[in-house]
Amino acid sequence: MTEITITTTDGVTLAVEDTGAGAAIVFVHEFAGDLRSFEPQVRFFSRRYRCITYNARGYPPSAVPPSHESYSQDRARDDIRDVMDGLGVQGAHVVGVSMGGFATLHFGLAYPHRAKSLVIAGVGYGAPPDKRGQFAEECEVAAKRFETLPIAEAAGSYGRGPTRVQYENKDPRGYAEFMAQLAEHDAKGAANTLRGVQKRRPSIFDLAEPMRAMAVPSLVMTGDEDDPCLEASVFMKRHIAASGLVVMPCTGHTLNLEEPAAFNAHLAEFFSAVELGRWPRRDPRSTTGSILGTR
Template identity: 60%
Template sequence: MGYVSTDDGISLYCETTGEGTPVVFVHEFAGDHRSWEPQVRALSRYYTCITYGSRGYPPSDVPDDPARYSQERARDDIKAVLDANDIEAAHIVGLSMGGFATLHFGLAYPERALSLVVAGCGYGADPDRRDDFKVQSEKLAQRIKSEGMDKIAPGYALEPARVQLQNKDPRGWAEFAAQLGEHSSKGSANTLRGVQANRPSLYDLRDKMAELTVPTLIVNGDEDESCLEPGLLMKRTIPSAGMSVFPNTGHTLNIEEPALFNRTILDFFHEVEAGRWGLRDPRSLKGGTLGR
């Protein structure tokens, strides 16, 4: 346990468990460093597992100014975690908001990533609904600030892509909802305004994604409707990307299906470390039918 200092003076709470090749876990908007417990318990037998709280998520610092929250800051906070731990490169695993940060990290600092796991990533990416997404983000930020995160959490935890967790694991869902209610109202509102509402659409990153050669695994639940098309976009655009889709699964992949998630990313890490995860064969991009 300890704290990492960012280049703009923010302290991020960080936990390190296990020994071996480093894996950094980047949590979603509704999660925090505790969300990765099922992964840390399984993977720390083989890897050094690092979890941290994003800015705005206690015990990390909660800056007052929304301008100190952005997609670029979220990206660079991953780098700060690596630098503070004297890590040259690591496997980076992110979910949802953390998935966006993971992707942006890979685009900006490919030499610092052994691989990228981009899970449940894509909410708000639809270019035709960007304005609506920004409006909804601001409305939610206002509600959180006025009502408090403890009041918002029960409803937020029952969004269409989260009821799957409640159905499969009521105790796990209750823990998730309780932890969500403990989040800083100010930090959550500022994150919505500074990171979520202002991040670029994935569809605007196609040229950059087409040049990404870091081994990348896209992971989605098939009932996480907002992330399915963006997931396919990333798979089709990133030449080093593979894609895994979990059946009858929603947004909170790593705690809804922990065994499957752990097995999936472990298999991916093993292929990467064995040098067996290459770029897509260009021949697979050609059209045509059988026999042509």
């Protein structure tokens, strides 16, 4: 494993870990995680792949820009590109969870020539039109908590959400480690990320047309108890022609840590199919709108 620092095109330094050799996989973490969140994936895939993880801006030892205007969905997307450029990687499988999954989708839309494949996992928070206002309000409340409360208290509140209890119930030890790492985050970075990225990002449901045009092989993943992400995941499956959908049973939002063996198995099969040229586009005959094929 090599630890390096990369400077983005807007002058922000990002902490990167580079492990293994072979075709590259770039892992993009969620809001409540950091590069350590992909330890079960790096341990598994670095035996045969070059695994690249990094801390997003706002997550030390990456830099913490002081203004939330330095944080955005477009910037999160371009930080993936800048990490790849800094390592001399022209193309990679890109794997994102939650906030990282949004960035991964936008990376595929903007830079399809750089993406061998996309894994878009746990994506959907705040996406439905009737939830946009509620999500923005909750992001602001969470940002203020990180600014005003001790970091452990603010992190504890965020990490005990209704889509995290599944992880706690299945793996109390893993969940305790996840919560301890969340409490080590930078309060200002967390607040800026909530206001700059989470609160302002476009809805999945506003991306139908660009998703229809995207040909990058994609695997959409969600837990069946991750209610904010279910509808958005089905929507992505219906609009990305080269996509498959995995719904993991009795699983919440932290799916790569909650069910690491199943998560890794799905990714391994997906990467293999992509690399063999056997990952399909959806047959248009399956989208005619007919139920029994009578019209």
